[in-house]
Amino acid sequence: MKNYLFLFALIFTSTVCMGQEADKVLGVVLDASNDLPLESVNIVNLNQVIGTTTNKEGSFEISAKVNDTLHFSYLGFKSIKVRVTNDWLKFGSSNIKLTESALALETVTVNQLKLTGYLEVDIKQLPVINNNYRYSISGLPSAGYEAGSKGAITKIIGSIFNPADFLHRMFGKKSNELRKLKKMKEDDEIRNLLASRFDREMLTVLLQVDRVDLDEIVSQCDYSKGFIQTANDLQILDAISECYEEYKLLSRGRGKRI
Structure with missing residues (x-):
């Protein structure tokens, strides 16, 4: 009887080990x-x-x-x-x-x-540089939204209402993709991978959106065009994740369910 029990335990252990190996x-x-x-x-x-x-x-x-x-x-x-x-x-x-x-x-x-030598004339030939700022929104845990050249009040009001509606349309039926945001942020291998990339390919594949929609999400979250053009994929991931967390807080404040 003991031999049978030993044999059964051995087979069970081998099966478990093979099952664990099969996960790779x-x-x-x-x-x-x-x-x-x-x-x-x-x-x-x-x-x-x-x-x-x-x-x-x-x-x-x-x-x-x-x-x-x-x-x-x-x-x-x-x-x-x-x-x-x-x-x-x-x-x-x-x-x-x-x-x-x-x-x-x-x-x-x-x-x-x-250059002509006349300051008034030459200065008009210089390219326009947009200064980007970040305005804090009371009650939110983050540093706030990055704003471009528009008025501060207009940008802050827009950041509260516009992104929420846009994100709801984009991700309202993509709960699985939103859960992937958190997993992506927690995986060091993926973070290192995204930090060295600027093509947005991995983000579009994981979130199941195209490049245009991805840029539009970041833009509607009130990040500047300069940030979108120069940020690496990890920075874009963090921006979307931060915006979504703030979107959830704002939506709860307005009595909406995510």
């Missing part, structure tokens, strides 16, 4: 043109909102379950999504190949200033 997928990311390994490829599990990168050999390991979607992105290569299958979990490592994308440089025109 292994792989190697290769350049499709020459099969050479790619180092530092960004990999994010879109379902669990966790990330990792490949090592020098192109290898990676990430937690995943069946039907989870992994997003692979690398500078100069086309990003792809790969669905996790039973076979992948069961049989181990898999090769993922990325294809190099053609990059076109935009033409940049540099206009030389022609």
Whole structure:
């Protein structure tokens, strides 16, 4: 009897261990043109909102379950999504190949200033620089909203009403995506990944919005055009997250439910 109990315990333990191992997928990311390994490829599990990168050999390991979607992105290569299958979990490592994308440089025109020596004339040739400020709103935990060149009162009033309605339209039916904001902020791997990126690709994929809507969200949250153009993806994430938290406070104050 004791032998049967021991055998049952052994089988149960082995099953649990195999189940735990099956929660991770292994792989190697290769350049499709020459099969050479790619180092530092960004990999994010879109379902669990966790990330990792490949090592020098192109290898990676990430937690995943069946039907989870992994997003692979690398500078100069086309990003792809790969669905996790039973076979992948069961049989181990898999090769993922990325294809190099053609990059076109935009033409940049540099206009030389022609100074006349007269201050009144020359000063008009200088580009206009918009100073951005942040106005605090009483009762909110953050430092407030960043404002551009409009009047302070107009901007503050707009920041209270306009973003709330816009965000409700954008995210009212996307509770899962909003929950991802918190997960993204908590995952150090994803934060490090976003801090080095400026293309907004990962944010649009995780939040399921296009680039135009993403910029519009930040703009309606009263962040300046200059901030939107120069901020990295992590700063954009924090801006959206901060705006959403303030939106929830304002909505509760007006008796709305999120």
